[in-house]
Amino acid sequence: MSDRRDFFGKVLGAYAGLGALGALYAAKRTWDPLPSVKAAGFTTLDLSNLEENKLYVEKWRGKPILIIKVPKDAKPDGAPNGNNENAYDDKRLITVGGHKFMIVVGLCTHLGCIPDYFPEKKKFICPCHGGQFNAAGEVLKAPPPSPLVIPPFKIDGTKVVLGEAGPEYKKLKEAGLVA
Numbered sequence: 001m002s003d004r005r006d007f008f009g010k011v012l013g014a015y016a017g018l019g020a021l022g023a024l025y026a027a028k029r030t031w032d033p034l035p036s037v038k039a040a041g042f043t044t045l046d047l048s049n050l051e052e053n054k055l056y057v058e059k060w061r062g063k064p065i066l067i068i069k070v071p072k073d074a075k076p077d078g079a080p081n082g083n084n085e086n087a088y089d090d091k092r093l094i095t096v097g098g099h100k101f102m103i104v105v106g107l108c109t110h111l112g113c114i115p116d117y118f119p120e121k122k123k124f125i126c127p128c129h130g131g132q133f134n135a136a137g138e139v140l141k142a143p144p145p146s147p148l149v150i151p152p153f154k155i156d157g158t159k160v161v162l163g164e165a166g167p168e169y170k171k172l173k174e175a176g177l178v179a
């Protein structure tokens with residue numbers, strides 16, 4: 001019995017791995033490098049020249065970080081849970097240089113796959129089990145149990161330092177908007 005469980009565990013693991021690889025491949029085609037500086041667990045991102053509604057990906061402590069300069073109209077197309085609220089009004093967005101950004105860890109809160117962003121639909125769809133998030137990282141469709149996670153950050157002019165909990169991050173935490 002335990003052999004059988006091992007076998008199914010391996011098959012499931014391989015399947016999830018393939019899903020993650022597929023997601024990485026699909027996302028790689030649309031990723032754009034971002035000017036960034038890395039040092040001792042901190043990653044500094046320069047957000048001054050980002051295009052709206054385009055997915056940028058960075059790496060911080062081995063995790064993918066997803067960044068979107070959220071457009072004023074970021075209503076998701078066909079949100080399955082009926083949440084068609086404009087993601088631009090979401091309190092989890094980070095304002096830098098007068099623009100609003102979504103900055104999240106790019107691992108689905110269900111089982112850790114990397115969600116793909118569909119700019120024309122203004123939402124993420126997770127390739128593993130179909131979970132969906134809006135452009136602010138809020139859940140539109142289960143199974144993800146919670147929004148995409150906001151990493152500790154500090155705003156420094158038009159730059160953001162990942163790994164340092166600045167006052168803006170602490171405010172979100174006090175409001176219960178970050179894990």
Ligand code: FES
Binds near residue numbers: 109110127144
């Ligand atoms: S890992 Fe994303 S929906 Fe399951």
